[in-house]
Amino acid sequence: MKLPVGLGRQILLAMSAITVVAGLIVFFGTYLAYTVMIAFYPRLESDDGGLTLTDLAILGAAILVTLPIAVFVALRLARRILEPLETLALSARRIADGDLSARAEPGDRSLGETAELVDDFNTMAQRLQDMAADMALWNATIAHELRTPLTILKGRLQGMIDGVFEPDERSLRGLVLQVDSLARLVEDLRTVTLADSGHLDLHREDVNLAVVVAELAEFAGPDLAAAGFPVRLDLHDVIVRVDATRIRQALLALVTNARRHGAGGAITISLGVSERTVLLGVADHGPGLTPELAARVFDPFVRGDLERSREVGGNGLGLSVVRAIVEAHGGTLRYRPAPGGGALFEIALTTSGPPDRVARRDAASPVRTV
Structure with missing residues (x-):
């Protein structure tokens, strides 16, 4: 032996x-x-x-x-x-x-600690394998997203060099739009990556979210109204400690998403407080989401109407960026059908401050259209 x-x-x-x-x-x-x-x-x-x-x-x-x-x-x-x-x-x-x-x-499970050690190791190995698969999918998807604008840029520039296209103002503006698309994609990827790794910098301060929403609606309202999407505001004064720039970025992404996938009609932005939770919602009159799409709508590079997304412009990262920003604030982003039909995306931010400091509700604040 x-x-x-x-x-x-x-x-x-x-x-x-x-x-x-x-x-x-x-x-x-x-x-x-x-x-x-x-x-x-x-x-x-x-x-x-x-x-x-x-x-x-x-x-x-x-x-x-x-x-x-x-x-x-x-x-x-x-x-x-x-x-x-x-x-x-x-x-x-x-x-x-x-x-x-x-x-x-694990072998003989009567040795409890040894079996638990093996189970923990297998769980770790599975997570590593899932992370590697996700990384490979991300790399392939990012390459796919970058290919289109880069191909257009290369083709246009090569055409200008060969004399096929005239380098006039219209052509140059088109090239700038492609560069903007690339820059937006890179910035969205950066935001999601930093948030997932816990390194997204937030400059928190006490702000009145109603003012932030009103300013954004005043800025984007005319273009949205011209496209058939007037903005309706249902706001109550809410003071909460957040990064105003990041919240504005998330809100603009939700409004852009409503314009991209909505079927026309008003986009309603609501703001209020419910049991120490600040609720910021964006609702549209679009067709809403199917149950299958709703289950994965916040995953990166997930698109609803592909043709509509290509027409208006979108890389499938908008809602992922919103979720990353909201979770970095310790909040949650959720979807549910809007009461009047369409989609309602709601940002819930939990606050630990006293009620009289968190919110000042103005009962006379009307619902108004920008």
Whole structure:
């Protein structure tokens, strides 16, 4: 029989030593007890007061019998402990070599801690594999998104060099639009990546969100109204500690999304407070989302109406950017059908401030259209 190495040999030697020591303790303990009994009851003493060959033979036989049993038990225990650990080490080496599909076998689950260790390792390996798959998908998707504007830029510039296109103001403006598209894509990717890694910088200050919303509506309202999307405001004064620039960016992305996928009609922006939660919503009169799309609408590069997105311009990152900004503030972004039909995207920001400092509701504030 080949002796195990490492931990298995240590277990075997330890069990053997325990067996020998236990046998000696039992034998000499019995001998000591017998000596004490003779001191009180002299008549129990035999003619031979020392250890006999028979006693030594009994001791040796006991050790010879118990030692193989200890070796057998030690080998079984070592095998039960080492099998999952060996598969764990082998899987770790395979993962280190680039095989992220490697998994360890828990073996005998009666060893609870060992089985939990293997399960935790397999969970970690699965997450690594999922992250690698997500990264590969991201790289492929980003490459796809960059290909179109870069191809247009290269083709137009090459055409100007070859004299096919005249470098007039209209052509140059078209090139600038493609550059803007690339810049927007890069900035959106940067925002989502920083937020996912917990490194999105926020410059928080106490701001009145109603003022922020009103300013954005005044800026974007005329263009939206000209496109058939007048902006309706239902605002109450809400003071909360946020990064006003980032919240404005998220709100503009939601309004742009409503314009891109809406079917026309007013875009309603509402702001209020419910049980220490600030609610900022953007609702449209579009067709809304299907249940399948609603379940993954906040994932990167997910688009609803592809043709509409290409027509108006979109890279499928708008709602992902909004979610990243909201979660960086400790809030949540959720979707539900709008009461009058269409889609309602609602930003919920939890605040711990006192109610009289968090919100000042002006009951006379009317719903108005910009």
